[in-house]
Amino acid sequence: METSRVLEAADMKRGERAVSARPVDLGEAYDTYAAPLYRYLVTLVGSQEDAEDALQEVFVAIGRIGLQHIRDVQPYLFQTARRQAISLLRKRRRRDREPEVAAQLSWIDIEACPDDDRALAIDLARALQSLPPDQREVIALHLSEGFTFREIASLCGISGNTAASRYRLALGKLRDALKGDAS
C-alpha cells in the first residue's frame, strides 16, 4: 500500500471515535469502549498482556459500581483505565519482566498492516515508543482515539495548552526520529 493510500484511509477515519451514546449494559459498554481503552492502556503500560489485565480490571470495577451510577461513561472509563495503568506500573517496578518488542507496544496493529506497509508501521511504532510517556499518551489519545486537547487535559489533569504543546513536541520528535533513522 502506498503512503497516499494510507493517508486516504486516514481521511476516512477522521473524526471516528468511540460512540458517546450511553451503553445500556456492561456488554454494550465493552463493545463500545474496550478497543480504545485497550489501545490507550497498551500505550501507557507498554505491554499487551498487562493492558488486557488492566482492561479486565476496569470493566470488573465498572460492573461492581453499576453503569447506571456513572454519569459520563467514557471519561469515567478512561480515568479508571489511567489509574489502573499507574497502579500497574508501580507494581511492575517491583518485579522482573521480559520487555516486549518495542514495535508491538503502540496502538498500531503491525500484524494487520499489509506486507508493503509493515516496515513503515514498525518504524512508526518504534518511534512512538521512544517518546516520553506523557507525550506518547497525548499522541495516542489525539491521533488514535480522536480526543480533543480539552478532553485530554481533563483526563490527564493538565491544561489544554500543555496538552497541545506536548502533542506538537511529540510530533516534532517523531518526525526527527524518523528522518534521523532514514538518513
Place this chain on the structure above:
Amino acid sequence: MTDRRLHDMEVADLERLLRGLPRRAPSAELRRRVLAVRAVSRRPLARARPALAAAVLVALVALDLLVVNLQDRQLTRILPAPPTAMVAAAPTPDHDLAWLRELGLPDRSVAVVALTGHAVGRDTYFSLRQSLLANGSGG
C-alpha cells in the same frame, strides 16, 4: 533502515499517516473473560441483598421494641403509684400530647410518654402525666 517514504514527510502528513494505520483491539477471549468474571462476582451479592435488607429491618424493629420495653420498665419503676382516689377521679387520658410540649419537655420525653401510654396502660400513663404536671420533669 527506516522507510524512505518517511524521510520528507511533513508533520501534517505524519499525523494523517498515524491515523490511517490499522489499530489494535483486545482479544475476543478477553471479552468472554470480562463478562464471565462480572457475572460470577455479581451473583452472590445480588442474591444476598434482599435477605440482608430483611435481616437489617428485623434487627431494627427488635432493637426498637427492646428500647421501648426498657423505657417502660424504667418509667414504671421510677414513678410513684398515684393515690387511688386520684386515679378514680382522673379523666380518661387523652393522647393529645400538646400539653407535654407546652411544659417545655424535649420531644424524646414526649415520645416516651406516648409509647408508654400505649404500652403500660392507663394507670401508669396517668401517673406519669400527674408527675409531669406536678414537677415539670417527668422522671
